[in-house]
Amino acid sequence: MDMIRKFMKYYKPYKLIFFTDMACALTASGIDLMFPVLVRDILNRLQTQAAAASGTIIKIGILMFALYIIQYFCNYYITSWGHIMGARMEYDMRNKLFTHLQKLSFTYFDNNKTGQIMSRIVNDLLDIAELAHHGPEEIFISVTKILGAFIILLTINVKLTLITFAFLPVMTWFSFYYNDKMRAVFTRNKEKIADVNAQLEDSIAGVRVVQSFSNEGIEVEKFKKGNKLFLATKEDSYEYMGRFYSGVTLFEGLIYVSAAIIGALFIGSGSINAADLVAYLLFINTFLAPIRTILHFTEQFQRGMTGFLRYEEILAINPDIEDKEDAVDINDFNKDIVFEDVSFKYSSGDYVLRNISLTINKGETIALVGQSGGGKTTLCSLIPRFYDVTEGSIKIDGKDIRDIKLDSLRKKIGIVQQDVYLFAGSIMENIRYGKPDASDEEIIEASKNANAHEFIMAFENGYNTYVGERGVKLSGGQKQRISIARAFLKNPPVLILDEATSSLDNQSEKIVQQSLEKLSDSRTTLVIAHRLSTIKNADKILVLTDNGIEEEGSHDELLTKNGIYAALYNTQFAEISESVD
Template sequence: MENFQMEEAVVKEYDSKLMRRLLTFTKPYLSSFGLVIIIMFVLTIADLYIPKLVKDVIDNNINGYTRDYSILKSYSPESWKIGDLYIKEGNIKNAVKASIVYSDNAYYLVEGRVNHKEPYKFVGDKLLQGKNIFKSYKIKPSEIKEVRRSDAKGVLNKTMLMLFLSILVFLLGYIQVYLISKTGQKIIFDIRQKLFRHVEDLSLSFFDSNPVGRLVTRITNDVETLNEMYTSVLLNLIKDAFLIIFILVAMFLLNVKLALITLFVIPVITAAIIIFKRYDREAYRDVRVKLARINAFLSENISGMKIVQIFAKEEKKYKEFANINREYFDASYHQLQIIAIFRPFIDLVYSLALAALLWFGGIRVINNNLTFGILFAFVSYLQKFFQPINDISEKYDILQSSMASSERIFMLLDKDERIKNPDNPVSIETLKGEIEFKNVWFAYKENDWVLKDVSFKINPGEKVAFVGATGAGKTSIISLISRFYDIQKGEILIDGINIKNMNKEDLRKNVATVLQDVFLFTGDIKGNIRLNNDEISDETIISAARYVNADKFIEKLPDKYDSYVNERGTTFSQGERQLIAFARAIAFNPPILVLDEATANIDTETESLIQDALEKITENRTTIIVAHRLSTIKKADKIIVLHKGKIRETGTHEELLKREGLYYNLYQLQYKDLA
């Protein structure tokens, strides 16, 4: 449990090597990512162009009356009439210059060019501006529509363009999210497939030292964490970079002074992010450790719930869990406090920047040194500028979690504890079943020898039993025959061929093993006998079940061979599970059959059902038996007695009893009452 917690405690902000390895999974989907980046580029431009349109509507249309006009002597196309005068936009040659001003909720036509950025006042029908005196005409409400016709048209055109851009942003946004999500799921699918394939290829020695729960976490939780990075962080960082750069460019193009005011907040934000990263990383690490403790505690106690209830330790375990849960709560609360400070602080910086912008820009608008449209655009850009900054805490947590998850995933992928096939394997199909061990030395851990210089030979069709005390090496021998582990010294030959020169899959097709603890998969009985081998027909399955007398209980089930099997087959008795395992072995019809304590936990009635089946299925088939029951091993052609990893005696049941050696002692201790 402690190693698991230490593993969870590893939290990296960013690791370029890990990121490069993660990016290798994106290579098959570079075209999709390229398309997403192009869409992001277009989206960013379209999104930032909308405030520019609003600015143009305000300055060029809503306040469009400030443009230049001319008074014509007579009607002209695109001119309109105010009183007895004809007015047209622009400076017309040989025409009287004119302006339109808005004052006291009314529009006025002024003969002459008025500077709209300078103050003016009306005295009667005269407009005074500095030393200039202009004659003015009040425009009737009925004439306003003609005066502002082009502005109304401009508002309509720009509004339609804004509507089009908004729809475009929506559609492109949908396509972007769809592509990112789909591509992210494809990448996660590939990673999960690669992980599972890698785990399948690992030797059993790896599973001896690694908890199943941890491996499940790697393939599920850690891989899913990477999905968030691919979809929520990786491309969004590119989008945020586009957004910030384009906003700054747009600001400087609109007004340099206002843009510089906005830049003053960047050092403050940078300092806040650095401080936040430091404290959030420590808090995040603490949360992961506490969460790991909860997971470990739950896994252990739920698995051992039967023991907890037998000894009435529910209250004690509840208090232990309450303490661990409280620690996790405190750690999570501490991290939330850090996030709770960061987000409002960024909002405060935004408010201060907005206040500075409104103060500086507002005074300039009042003094007619800046248009209201530009100020509005800056307010919009400032809000968009802070959007990615506000999301940084969430993205930073995802990035930290992704780095930790990717490190654990690559640690698993880098495990090279595989039983490797030779480069040029010997071609084999059906073996005869001759097995020979030549001076075999084997250890699960370095120099802790389980088998020491073991040599024996089993002829095709022979029934050989291995007996000995616990830890003598019996189970190790049958594991080595199927090459679940590799030996350190010596040779293991089948039909005269070193098993290291065989394709391990071809080798294992020729060996069927029935274990003491039978594992049944979720599904039905047929699927558990067939094991997804479509070459095994239903008729073969039924024949195999009858052969081992499994049909006696299967035929009584409502759905017979289609009866549902839950995980590990817990609805069946131990004996029924063993009979299904025997049927499985017979259905595959291997030349070599291994029985590892296969009848150890079967009741006497069930054993009687399989004894005659054992007689039949071992005919013309090399059979290796590891068992304590005398009824299973006394008819063996040869019994090999192991003690502390060495072969001490070999012979038939009667021969070994006559020697009165180790086998005789085992017989006296274990089998005398059963004889």
């Protein structure tokens, strides 16, 4: 009931459509109830005054035609605008869900597969839209018809009605029993199709890896396994649906047979006349049709409510990271970024960072080096609050970043990563992502600063060139320079370079490194470096290990110490010498 109350709130913006729809439903169901009454009246007139009844019968016929024309317009509104209302509610829910997902922290996306999230946004809400339209309307029509028909049946013959409908309690118990069974299996259906979507998304996204290892057969088998599990739940659902619908049909048949046989016996005893029995049998159909509708509707209800429950599950997840009520904007970055005894661990696992104390002055370039898994990327991710510190604090110009509005904080920080993400669209659109209101001239200027303008103009469509999904039509160096152009356009005072050149060939690295040096000029920059030759000129180099910051100093100072940094540098230098030889 709590879920139903939450669901009903989504009708609020469409109250006019909803109540008009209900009024049309009431009118249409009332006309259906009048049909057997008018037929009974015609039959009774023919029995008692056949010769004089023709004029009255014609008038009743004209009335019936008029009523069904009215019903036509009511059904048109119910079918068209009722569905439009459901589609608009689906639109509202999908917008709300997507907006909520944008607020969730990286932790949620670390723990949930993309395909499963997509299934909740797309598949689950399709069933909700149908429920939104058909739910209140079909229940309202059905209840109106059931009550109206039952009252009329009692007025025709009380004894026949009570005997005939002795089957109803058993039919009701039967319906509730299988209703519970179907709810459980529909939940499993949605879970399994979400798994199939996740497998599909994973395989398609990694198709180049799949084909490079000739592992198409493995992916097919993995997909078949998930698809087979989904098929099994579908078969279970159809098994229960078969029992449910065949059982309902059986009870309907028993009611019809009982009414016909007992009614015929009552005619023989004079308890009912033939005209009343014909009308009675017509009314049984009017009575059973809405019951059939409600019982069949249970399948749609279970599908829709299962989807709504899964929808509400995501909305109930509070973002790990959000603005405090008294959070403030930060207008400028004037002094420093300070880590005060910062420790961090992910929701499950050991500490990644321990007791980090660090001051990054405005305009400084700080390089982070160390073995993989040492916490370099994690440390940088704490500054824009992609994750919150577990212990300690990070301050910008003396203000704890948890007291700064997220939007204001992140606008001050630009990030260039090793794994560049480009959206499916044009080069122009991807660069403009750094500043959505930027002019074409600003984008071109940013591209020139990133050494990207020349290769962009070499394409047939220039800045309107389609980059493909994830920028697949561009080389690694080209994607990286577009990412740098995006950062130039954003023009942030703080810059994070996360191994931005480690995956490039020497020629591309040289060009990209020039662009990065130009981008870093006059900015506070944190560089996560794999190739130590790129950070010789950093103001300060930090060596991170599991124990925290093990070494700190300039390139020359750290070489003189002959410690961890010197060992890393000498190893890389030896590898380079060997490759040259």
